[in-house]
Amino acid sequence: MSAPARPVRLTRRQALAGVATLGPVAWLAACSSGDTPDEPVPSSTEQTVASAQAAAEQRLIDAYETTIAAHPGLAVDLTPLRDQHMAHADALGGSPGPGTATVAPSQGAAIAALVTAERQAARERIGACVEAGEPGLARLLAFIAASEASHVPALRSLGA
Numbered sequence: 001m002s003a004p005a006r007p008v009r010l011t012r013r014q015a016l017a018g019v020a021t022l023g024p025v026a027w028l029a030a031c032s033s034g035d036t037p038d039e040p041v042p043s044s045t046e047q048t049v050a051s052a053q054a055a056a057e058q059r060l061i062d063a064y065e066t067t068i069a070a071h072p073g074l075a076v077d078l079t080p081l082r083d084q085h086m087a088h089a090d091a092l093g094g095s096p097g098p099g100t101a102t103v104a105p106s107q108g109a110a111i112a113a114l115v116t117a118e119r120q121a122a123r124e125r126i127g128a129c130v131e132a133g134e135p136g137l138a139r140l141l142a143f144i145a146a147s148e149a150s151h152v153p154a155l156r157s158l159g160a
Contacts, residue, residue, distance in 0.1 A: 054094025062099035
């Protein structure tokens with residue numbers, strides 16, 4: 001008689017690696033909605049929702065860029081997260097605008113501010129899913145919300 005099998009347990013590092021790997025895959029899946037060229041042009045409501053969410057993504061990009069500029073030692077860890085937000089803004093049809101973000105003087109406080117911003121962004125994208133009348137936009141916003149939620153543990157692992 002053999003010993004009972006023990007459940008497999010993931011380490012925090014393995015879980016974060018999985019989230020980091022699946023984030024871009026989910027984003028790519030959201031971008032391939034299968035829309036055909038003869039579909040109707042999105043309504044003004046969808047354009048308004050997408051535009052507002054693209055502007056919110058730009059604010060996150062600004063926060064990351066300001067933090068990277070103020071704390072260059074975090075650049076290696078923060079640049080991939082910023083790049084994901086750039087892809088989100090692009091998928092929503094946004095264009096870069098002028099940055100106005102401020103950053104905390106200490107690295108810990110700056111990371112904590114990014115954690116708060118990511119949590120808020122995930123909540124906003126989920127709310128925007130309800131506003132989006134078009135299923136493809138709702139799906140894209142849901143994937144973006146999941147990506148932003150996955151940034152929270154990644155940022156926390158940096159010391160926040």
